[in-house]
Structure formats: C-alpha cells, structure tokens
Amino acid sequence: MVEQHVDEVMAPRLEKLARLDEAHVEPYPRRYERTHLAAGAIARFDSLTGREIRVAGRLVSWRGMGKATFCHVADVSGRLQLYLRRDVLGTEAYDFVTKTLDLGDIVGAEGTLFRTRTGEVTLEVKRLELLAKSLRPLPEKWHGLQDTEKRYRQRYLDLIANDEVKQVFVTRSRVISSMRRFLEERGFIEVETPALQPIYGGAAAKPFVTYHNALDQTLFLRIAVELYLKRLIVGGLDRVYEIGKDFRNEGISTKHNPEFTMMECYQAYADYKDVAQMVEMMVSSIAAEVLGTRQFAFKGETIDVTPPWRRLTLREAIREGAGIDYVEYPERESLAEAMRAKGITVDAAAGRGKLIDNLLSEFVEPKLIQPTFLFDYPVELSPFAKRKPEDATTVERFEAFVGGMEIANAFSELNDPRDQRQRFLEQLRLREMGDEETQVMDEDYLVALEHGMPPTGGLGMGVDRLVMLLTDRQSIREVILFPQLRTKA
C-alpha cells in the first residue's frame, strides 16, 4: 500500500529537512521535558494561568493568518490549541517555524495558557521546537481515514486520524487491567504457560504447526492453556489465571482472528455454579469500572449485565429456540431425523454432539442478547468436564452469552483420571471417523491427574469479544490492533 510515487508528496518535506540542516536545527532531537498533557492543561486552566507550561505532540491542524497562526497539537490525552504570534516569537523564529513545519510533525511548545474569544483554552507559545520531522502526509483532516484495509494495515494512521479508535484501545487496556484486578482480589495468581507445546489440547480446534531445530521436534502453537493450568492446580497453586494469546488455524471472520486473547482461570474446591457467579460479578464489575455503568449499548440494544443473569439449561434453550428436545433423541440418527423433519439441513459428517451444537448456534445463540447462562451440555461436546452425578450423558458445563455472542465457557473440571482416559479414547475414535478437531491423547496430563487434582471450577473467557461488547464494535478486527490480513505481494 505504500506507493512509489509518494516521492512527489514527500519532496516538499524533504526540502524542509534540508533547510533545517542548513540552519543546523536537529530534526530528530533526543528528548523533551513536557510538564502537562493536553487534557490536563485544559482541565487545570484556572490554576495554570500565567505559568509557563510545556506540551508535546503531533501537529494535527494549522491555520496560518500571516503574522499569527493557530494550530493544534495532539497527545494521548487529546488536543490543545497553540497560538503563535510573530511579535511574541520574534520575526526570525516565527518565519522559520511557519516555513519549515508541516502538519504531522512532532513538536514541543512552551508558553502560557489563555482563553480565546470563543473560549477555547489555548497556549500562547513562547518557544516552539521540532521534535521529529514527518515526511508523509496525514490522512484527510475532516473525513479521517475510511479505507478499512489501510486502517488495519497502518493502524498508526487510524489512531492518529480517528479518535474513537484510540478510545477503543484505551478501553481494551482498561478492561484487561480491571479483569486482572478482579482476579487478584479473589486470590488468583497470574501464571505463564508454554505457547509452544509438544501436544496441543484443551479446545476443539486445528493448531498451527511449527518446528524446533535444536530439539528436532514438531511443536504446536497453543489452542488453549487449559491443561497446563490444571497441572498447576494439581501442584497446589489452587487459584491460577492466565491472560494470553491462543492460536487456532481456522477461518477468519468478524468474530474470529487466528490469534486471539483468552483469559482462563481455575479455582480449586469450586464447581461450575460458583464459576457462573464469578463470571457475572466479573463482567458487571469490569463494566462498572471501565464504563462507569452496568448498562450499555450494543448493536442498538441496551444490555444490562447487572447480576444475576438469566439461567437455563441448554436443553430448555434448544427446545425453546428450535422446538427440538434432544434428550428425546439419544441416537445421532434419530436426532438428525427430527432435525430434517423441521426442515433443518443436517451436516452429514457431524456426530450427535455437533448437531446439538449446530442447533445452539443457529437457533439459540443469536437470540441471547441479554446476558444468559446455558447450563449442562452433552458429554460428547465436553471431554474435560465432569459428568452430572445423576446423568452420565450430561456434564457440568455452562456457556455465557451476551449480545448474541459466546463470551465464556466453563465447567466443573473432570478430575477422575479413569474417566478422563475414556474421554481421550472417545476423542480418538471421533478423529478416526474424520473429525480433525478432536483432542489428542495427552498421557502426561493423565499422569498429572493420577496424582490427584482437587475438585476445580474452570473458566475460559474471550477477551476480544468482551471488549467488542463493551465498546460496541461489530468486528473483532476493530478491537485487535493488528488483525491478521493477507500479506501484500
């Protein structure tokens, strides 16, 4: 996207650089001692009047009027208007500055604050220094940068031109830090587990494959951290969490990026009901901290995350949404038949669990706008969840949905090594039948379980989706700074 003929556009700026060199002005000096951010200076205007302050940032507007000039500098906090007067700066300095600066340059300005006739807090500049010369033009000042591809590929331009984009990523940061605070306050400790794994597991997904030369060994980028965190529960860390990237070698969509941020946490001596309570408290506490409210807009709806959230079983939800009670169809074929009778197309390769999952995502998930927990999933879909004591075909698992998206998945962790081995074997069987996204046998994990893992509640939460929700973005690419795109030839 960076064209060759921009030379023409850059030429005037390169000429100005040459002029700076002639005048022995360093266009890229080392540092600048700033005293205030733009927003802080404006907020504290009353106590700052008459005092010299220094701000620094990018020149984002320029209105020259001969012997005086108004312009704005932008820093992280916002923008501040500068007022340059020839009789204040001196003719020589004024002329030099106005002839060598460009929109986009990074400058430092020292002066005193005043209010203009229209009331805008403005810095009357006594000294203006170039801190970094910009050689390329800024995006269009009024329409900003609209080209989606360019916005993603050159996100820095997006951040310069589109203020609300900057706000999204500031919010993202606050969401994650609020999440950490919530977990820390409850005694969870943050851990880091391998991203390069000899055996991948903990989710149904295709991995990225890589290779370590010295070990002469194939490694996989993790698709989840689940199995490592539970090893730490075996080790007695009792409450652990990790916030990090998972990698899944699958399609890209507005809800899927090949690398995405997941929070997983595990709490010994808790079950999935405890975890559900924690999820609703966590999300509502994050919303309150970051947005200042538990109610917010998403896709034109007002979402209220105040606990308690609506709770129903997966069975009820599907019966309600699709008109099929899958418990009445315990065999794959009878369920498929019932679906066909309703005019639902049945994926020939899908097993019973997959069919139930299809029903969920097609008939239930899109309707779950207000926060909802769906409890109790079929065992086929959940190889790491504990069975219900009264029903061996169902596991203690829930997913949380908000805004029509799945944002969390949790269960009472399976800690019986005998059953876990059976589940792995069942996954193996599905793999032989052609399912590429099943778990692979992890003997090392089984050994850990055989040492005894306390009853544990575990949770995975999609951080990107949570941020989408809290910032009202419809695409995951809007909350990931550099989303995956095809590289340009």
Place this chain on the structure above:
RNA sequence: GGGCCGCUAGCUCAAUUGGCAGAGCAGCUGACUCUUAAUCAGCCGGUUCACAGUUCGAGUCUGUGGCGGCUCACCA
C-alpha cells in the same frame, strides 16, 4: 472455499447512454495578528488495482487474476 459489493490524485469522494478524468482536503506561491472544516487568489498533483478482450473510442462493457469488506460455510 461459495455468494454479494468495492478498488479513480497522498486522503475523502464524483464522473449521465461507452465520448476531453473532476471536486474538496493536503501540498506549493501569495494576502491576512482571535482562527478552529479559517478565508481569498493562483498553481501542482492520475499506470482509474493488474493483464487481456470488444469498440472509431473503455473509469464505464466482457474475461482472468490480485487485494479488501460484508455474508454463508467453517469456528464447542
């Protein structure tokens, strides 16, 4: 991978039925000491995504390819 849409100046966008490629912003020159999408006068700026084809003539029609967006599939 399928479907739909898009790609024109650095940026944001026009261009009638196939008939001279345009505007605003940015840039350059000049005027202007409270402007804020500053204003005013003038100037510069194009491989219309690429390649082929139809045609007297293609930004426009056709084909192939590239990239992007949306969507479906996929994705517990």
